Amino acid sequence: MPLENRPRLPRIALSKRNRAVVRTLNPMLVTHLEASRDLCDTDSILFGTALEVCRTIGAKVSTAGRATGQSSAIPAWRKRIEEHIAKARALIGRLICFNNRTRIVRTVRMAFAGTNISISQLDITQELTERIDDLK
Template sequence: MLVTYLEASRDLCDTNSIIFGAALAVCRIIGAKVPTAGRATGQSSAIPAWRKRIEERIEKARALIGRLICSRSGNNRPRIVRTVRMAFAGTNVSLSQLDIMQKLTERIDDLKQRIAAWGKRIRRYTERSTRFNQNRLFQSDQKRLYESLKRPMASGTGPAL
C-alpha cells in the first residue's frame, strides 16, 4: 500500500508526508508513544498552566451552577439530583429540608462569587505578567517597547502614557 502512495507522490514534501503518516500508523498499531514536541499540535503551550487550571475550575463551576439552577426550577432527573448531592457533600444539608431552595440559591451565589474572584485573579496575573515583560523589554530594548506601546494606541485600545 505504501508503494502505491510513494509512486504517486509528486515532490519531496508529499513523500515526507506519506512516510510520516505511515510511521505514525505503525506507532499507533504497536502502541508506541509518539512525542508531540516541535509539531504544530503543540501550540497550546502558549497558555500558562496556572491559567488553564483556573479556566477549568471556572468551567466546572459554571456547569455546576447550570445543574443547580435546573434543580431549583424543579428538574428532578437522577443526574441532576446526584450533582446537587455532590454540591452539598460535606455539609449537613439534605435535599429533603424545607429551605432547600434557599440553600440552592446561596450555593449558586457562592459559586458565582468564586468565578468572579478567579476571573479577577486571571486578570491580575496577566497584568502583572505584562508589566514584567514591559519592564524587561525596557531594560533591553526601549525602542521596541515604545513601538509596541504605540501600536495598540493607534487602534484605540492601548494604555495611555
C-alpha cells in the first residue's frame, strides 16, 4: 500500500490486553522481517503488523489517507493570527463606541495599557483615533 493511501494509526493504550496482542504477533513479525529485502519492504511489514494490532484490539483506524487528512487542517500559527485579529477588531469596535459606561471604560483602559495615556485626560478623542489606527 503506498504511503499516501495508508490510514493514520491511532496511539494505543498500554494495557495488559494490548501487550498480550503485541507479544503474540512479535514472533510472526520476526520471521517476516528476516525475509525482507529492503527498507520499503520492512516498512510495509511493520505497517501491516501495526494495522493488524489496531484491528485486533478494536482501535478506530481512519479510512482517509494521510494526504487528505492533513491538507484540511488549519495550522496553529494561522489560528493564532486569526484570533489576534478578531480580538483587535472587537477592541476597535468598543473604542469607536466609547462613552462613560463602566464596562467600556475598563476596555479602553486595557486598550491603553502600556502607553502613557490616561483616560482621565480631558481631550482623549485624539488618542482614541490614534489607538484605533494603530490597531487597524
